[in-house]
Amino acid sequence: MAQPDLAKVLDAMRRAGMDTSQCKGIIYAPELFDNLLKNVQTSKAMDAFPTLEKAFSTLLTTHGTQGLMPTGGPTLTEDTYHFVPPQVPVDKLPDDFDFKALGNEFFKLRRDAEAVKAYTEGLARNPSPELRLLLRLNRAQVHLRLENFASAYHDSSFVLKELDKGVTGPSQARLKATLRLARAFEGMRHLTLALEHFAKVVELDAGSKEGAEGKKRIERKLRETNEGEYDWRELEKQAKTNMRLDVGDFVGPVKLVKMEGRGGGRGLVATRSIEAGELLIVDKAIVVGEPNPASDPSKAFLFGGQAAWQLSMYQSAQRLASLIKEDPSLEPFVYSLHSKVQPATYDLAFESLDHRQLPQEDDSVQLDKIRLESICSTNGFQRCGESLDRANSALDAGSGLHLRMSLLNHNCVPNTVIQGLRDVKLIRARVPIKEGEEVCLRYIGPMHSRRPYILAGHFPDGCKCAYCLDEALDSPAQVKQRKALLGSDTELGKQVRQFSTLADRTPDFVLCFLDHIARVERTYSAQRVFRLDLIEVYRAMSDMCLYSKVPVMHLAIKYRLASLEAAGLVVDDEQDRIRIVAIPFEDEDSAVSSLLKVASYLARLEGEGKNARRWTLAAFDMSKALYSDDWDRFVERHQADVQKLGLNGLLEECRV
Numbered sequence: 001m002a003q004p005d006l007a008k009v010l011d012a013m014r015r016a017g018m019d020t021s022q023c024k025g026i027i028y029a030p031e032l033f034d035n036l037l038k039n040v041q042t043s044k045a046m047d048a049f050p051t052l053e054k055a056f057s058t059l060l061t062t063h064g065t066q067g068l069m070p071t072g073g074p075t076l077t078e079d080t081y082h083f084v085p086p087q088v089p090v091d092k093l094p095d096d097f098d099f100k101a102l103g104n105e106f107f108k109l110r111r112d113a114e115a116v117k118a119y120t121e122g123l124a125r126n127p128s129p130e131l132r133l134l135l136r137l138n139r140a141q142v143h144l145r146l147e148n149f150a151s152a153y154h155d156s157s158f159v160l161k162e163l164d165k166g167v168t169g170p171s172q173a174r175l176k177a178t179l180r181l182a183r184a185f186e187g188m189r190h191l192t193l194a195l196e197h198f199a200k201v202v203e204l205d206a207g208s209k210e211g212a213e214g215k216k217r218i219e220r221k222l223r224e225t226n227e228g229e230y231d232w233r234e235l236e237k238q239a240k241t242n243m244r245l246d247v248g249d250f251v252g253p254v255k256l257v258k259m260e261g262r263g264g265g266r267g268l269v270a271t272r273s274i275e276a277g278e279l280l281i282v283d284k285a286i287v288v289g290e291p292n293p294a295s296d297p298s299k300a301f302l303f304g305g306q307a308a309w310q311l312s313m314y315q316s317a318q319r320l321a322s323l324i325k326e327d328p329s330l331e332p333f334v335y336s337l338h339s340k341v342q343p344a345t346y347d348l349a350f351e352s353l354d355h356r357q358l359p360q361e362d363d364s365v366q367l368d369k370i371r372l373e374s375i376c377s378t379n380g381f382q383r384c385g386e387s388l389d390r391a392n393s394a395l396d397a398g399s400g401l402h403l404r405m406s407l408l409n410h411n412c413v414p415n416t417v418i419q420g421l422r423d424v425k426l427i428r429a430r431v432p433i434k435e436g437e438e439v440c441l442r443y444i445g446p447m448h449s450r451r452p453y454i455l456a457g458h459f460p461d462g463c464k465c466a467y468c469l470d471e472a473l474d475s476p477a478q479v480k481q482r483k484a485l486l487g488s489d490t491e492l493g494k495q496v497r498q499f500s501t502l503a504d505r506t507p508d509f510v511l512c513f514l515d516h517i518a519r520v521e522r523t524y525s526a527q528r529v530f531r532l533d534l535i536e537v538y539r540a541m542s543d544m545c546l547y548s549k550v551p552v553m554h555l556a557i558k559y560r561l562a563s564l565e566a567a568g569l570v571v572d573d574e575q576d577r578i579r580i581v582a583i584p585f586e587d588e589d590s591a592v593s594s595l596l597k598v599a600s601y602l603a604r605l606e607g608e609g610k611n612a613r614r615w616t617l618a619a620f621d622m623s624k625a626l627y628s629d630d631w632d633r634f635v636e637r638h639q640a641d642v643q644k645l646g647l648n649g650l651l652e653e654c655r656v
């Protein structure tokens, strides 16, 4: 890249109304310069700093490079920037300049990056021990607001050490520093240390509201971490307004082991036998990229050596770089997600962050941006919506890096269901899992249009899961025939897709349709286990039976259940109740609603007797297995179905 002509750059800056008299150098990259200028002009921060160069570096810290990158632009590497050596003399601010007052002023204005810079400038001027203590106490507070938790930890623990040495601090310095330290530990996810320090706050000041609330909050998070006890109802309420949730991470009856034949060499196995619906992992993202409506699938950029179009993923990689720079103790956790030869501490990422070592103040990290991008592209998850039963359907809903979820291998028909609430992901067992059995999730479902592309990215030699092996049992001719039968120009294809045309069907027509279905069934080889195209075919048949001029209720029930079974539902019919053995792997979020339909059809066919009640309770059990719902939450979650199907009375009777 050509070196810029400094004189021309300075001239451009002057014309943009900037005071360049103190400029001793600039950070320059031609394609970034216009954006940089715009940012500098809108920031008055530079007035406060002795050199323009520092203002620029502050701006880069404040805005990150995200705002400076052209959309879909090149991958950012260190050498994108060129540093022009000092050529212009610098006037220094006087030694007695009051940086504390300046920092406090910025803090009040919520210009936090500038406040940090002002306190840091003050510290660089060799202040008295008392002033040093004050500057660091104040800087800790700003770092907390910036979520620079490791820096807040360094500052507040420094203050406490100085107070122990006898350095005089302002009033309540110890209380303030202890509280800031407790909050720093909480942000770093050192929950045990956070609890210890919130307790100290309460010891120092029994009336401290922040101390008492902090203690209660950490006790709750530790309960979540240790017992897997979450108040999902409350969390779903919070998710309506918060993009990030405050929860403790949980690792249930699973562990990380070395696993031959898996890229990366690791995988998760069950540590005991597990029932369907059991909570296995809850994992809050360590970084997120915000939803980005500007993301455009037709415009890919190079990201970690692969093509990507979700700008949110790019942002999460940028934030990941900032995070490990801020807290180097996270670096091995992150890098262990992407290493050809796993380090001795291969299971690091699976350990509780609570147990990791605390960072040293002079720790530094080697940022490998391409590797960080790779980590985000291989492991990034799409951000979730506001309730457990609703996926986020936005094109680029935002992305997140979840340390533990990143260790699960893929299976097209996995033994877990994955859910999420905003920046929190969780998995539950979908089926009973035996001790020692691998626990997998799916990176992309068999019916998804982008499946070949996503699978090729992970498995250059093809996916070898049970579903893929099963799928290979059909000959190309069988697959072609099935496609032809279900094509949008066939009668069957139309019925499957155009629900609205069903109402005028006569029972005769419906019965003729059984023949079409049998033809689709015959396109599957006899040994085939997974027959996913039948999910929609059976569902359409059930609807047709229900909405035909004379409803055929027993067939409506039969095909609704057949559709659920094709999607993976397994139940045990135990006389008094229907026990859920396996949750469907396709459309699991419509499983409760489908079971309620079965109950209501039975009520129409036989009256609200034992059978209708058993299937209503099965719907409740499914809601419990999928979302940990109690009865009230089950009824509330499915209120619309209950009303539409006229199930209020039946539900009242079944209430448990």
Ligand SMILES: C[S@@+](CC[C@H](N)C(=O)[O-])C[C@H]1O[C@@H](n2cnc3c(N)ncnc32)[C@H](O)[C@@H]1O
Pocket (backbone or CB within 6 Å): 261, 262, 263, 264, 265, 266, 267, 337, 378, 379, 405, 406, 407, 408, 409, 410, 411, 457, 458, 459, 464, 465
């Ligand atoms: C998110 S990582 C999963 C954890 C990884 N196995 C590890 O040791 O770090 C995804 C990568 O794991 C490997 N992987 C996942 N599922 C696999 C499977 N069923 N068979 C073989 N390799 C698999 C692929 O290399 C994939 O790109």
